[in-house]
Amino acid sequence: MIVPKYTREIPQRFRLEAEKCTKCGYIAFPPRLICPECGQKSFQMIQLQPEGKILTYTIIHVAADAFSTQTPFAVAIIETKEGARMTAQVVDCTLEKIETGKDVKLMLRCIQREGKAGILQYGYKAILSR
Amino acid sequence: MVGIVGYGSYIPVYRIKVEDIASQWGMDPQAVKKGLLVNEKTVPAMDEDTITISVQATKYALQRAQIDPQEIGAVYIGSESHPYAVKPSGTVLIDAIGIGPDVHVADFEFACKAGTEAMFVAYSHVKAGNMKYALGIGADTSQGAPGDALEYTASAGGSAFIMGSEKVIAEFEYTYSFTSDTGDFWRREGMKYPKHGGRFTGEPAYFHHVISSGKGILEKSGLKASDFAYAIFHMPNGKFPQKAGKILGFGKEQLEPGWVVPWMGNTYSGSSPTGLSATLDIAKPGDRILLVSFGSGAGSDSFVFKVTDEITSVQDRAPKFREMLDGHKIYLNYGEYLKHYDKIHMNE
Numbered sequence A: 001m002i003v004p005k006y007t008r009e010i011p012q013r014f015r016l017e018a019e020k021c022t023k024c025g026y027i028a029f030p031p032r033l034i035c036p037e038c039g040q041k042s043f044q045m046i047q048l049q050p051e052g053k054i055l056t057y058t059i060i061h062v063a064a065d066a067f068s069t070q071t072p073f074a075v076a077i078i079e080t081k082e083g084a085r086m087t088a089q090v091v092d093c094t095l096e097k098i099e100t101g102k103d104v105k106l107m108l109r110c111i112q113r114e115g116k117a118g119i120l121q122y123g124y125k126a127i128l129s130r
Numbered sequence B: 001m002v003g004i005v006g007y008g009s010y011i012p013v014y015r016i017k018v019e020d021i022a023s024q025w026g027m028d029p030q031a032v033k034k035g036l037l038v039n040e041k042t043v044p045a046m047d048e049d050t051i052t053i054s055v056q057a058t059k060y061a062l063q064r065a066q067i068d069p070q071e072i073g074a075v076y077i078g079s080e081s082h083p084y085a086v087k088p089s090g091t092v093l094i095d096a097i098g099i100g101p102d103v104h105v106a107d108f109e110f111a112c113k114a115g116t117e118a119m120f121v122a123y124s125h126v127k128a129g130n131m132k133y134a135l136g137i138g139a140d141t142s143q144g145a146p147g148d149a150l151e152y153t154a155s156a157g158g159s160a161f162i163m164g165s166e167k168v169i170a171e172f173e174y175t176y177s178f179t180s181d182t183g184d185f186w187r188r189e190g191m192k193y194p195k196h197g198g199r200f201t202g203e204p205a206y207f208h209h210v211i212s213s214g215k216g217i218l219e220k221s222g223l224k225a226s227d228f229a230y231a232i233f234h235m236p237n238g239k240f241p242q243k244a245g246k247i248l249g250f251g252k253e254q255l256e257p258g259w260v261v262p263w264m265g266n267t268y269s270g271s272s273p274t275g276l277s278a279t280l281d282i283a284k285p286g287d288r289i290l291l292v293s294f295g296s297g298a299g300s301d302s303f304v305f306k307v308t309d310e311i312t313s314v315q316d317r318a319p320k321f322r323e324m325l326d327g328h329k330i331y332l333n334y335g336e337y338l339k340h341y342d343k344i345h346m347n348e
């Protein structure tokens, strides 16, 4: 059952909520208990702007069953303006348009459907800025 | 004064040309295009649905309204393609936008007029003083059965409207609804595709309700067609709204800005609301706008709006509808289109 995990991740997947270390400014996305940079435990919640750039990407040709009808598709590591990094699919463009360094916007999309009857999971995906 | 304080629309980037659907079924593409006055329609990406379309339209509406989403007291999404049969679309939207949890949420259904229902109830809450702001949305990823006449037009998109009483951009001056039990179009529980009454969907359904509702609001308001800068009638195809407008005395130039169907198709609950959104994009202070929706089953909601001085400051704060419609597009062939709509029977 993926519902409890999915529900727990809603603040990050829906609203890009991250935590900023109050001592060194490190941005944890998703949030962490201890800052990996300075080791202290005090964070302030921030909402990431839904934009960033492609640091690197790959094209998936052979996917897990749940994604098999979408191949080939692009998965990128995106860095937001605040410096948080995340993995996201890049959609709504032909694959040759995708390049490292390009600006993207993050939008809510359906990430995965649990078969014909299961829960629908929503989250962010990237589209190229125009 | 109570009215719209922010509006926004969203359509997917994917399109299919009407001639590609016609060729698939051995129909004459030019005859179909001419008969419907529709060239192409929007198609959802495989990861888009009524929820994701509503969320993006709402984000644009908030960019225009520039209000704190926490002050929105009610959220209503009207659609005939809610992704869940049981579980509201609105709950995903409020958590994605950051509205609530002290908020009233409900999903509406009434074929193609669920969007104007959502707008009407949102407006009524603000007018009654129940809350400061309320959100009404019309969105759909509508589909017709393969080979059915509806397949040429059923498309994807939606529009969101935030109602309030401060910095109103378009005041609700009058509302009027006309409803009767009419079996022109339906979908039974558990069925994938809707059924319709063929030619019965015209005169006894669309025209009877749209004209009665339009006449009703003109009578109630004491206004005539020439008092309006613009009018929007529900757009199941290109021809019906033009004919309805003509019967009620509206000219082509009054209909043109909101007549978005030739390049969008029929976005069902999102159809007339998106026509309104496209009209607000170009409206000027003092303009009167008439909106008449239609939902099979059947009923028609009419609104008279008066555009205020505030309009000019919000128009450029979010993407305009025609920019989205004419902007980046990816054309699909018929096979890809079936895949996008999950119409292909796959092995388990």
Ligand SMILES: [Zn+2]
Binding pocket: A021, A022, A023, A024, A025, A026, A035, A036, A037, A038, A039, A040
């Ligand atoms: Zn730190």
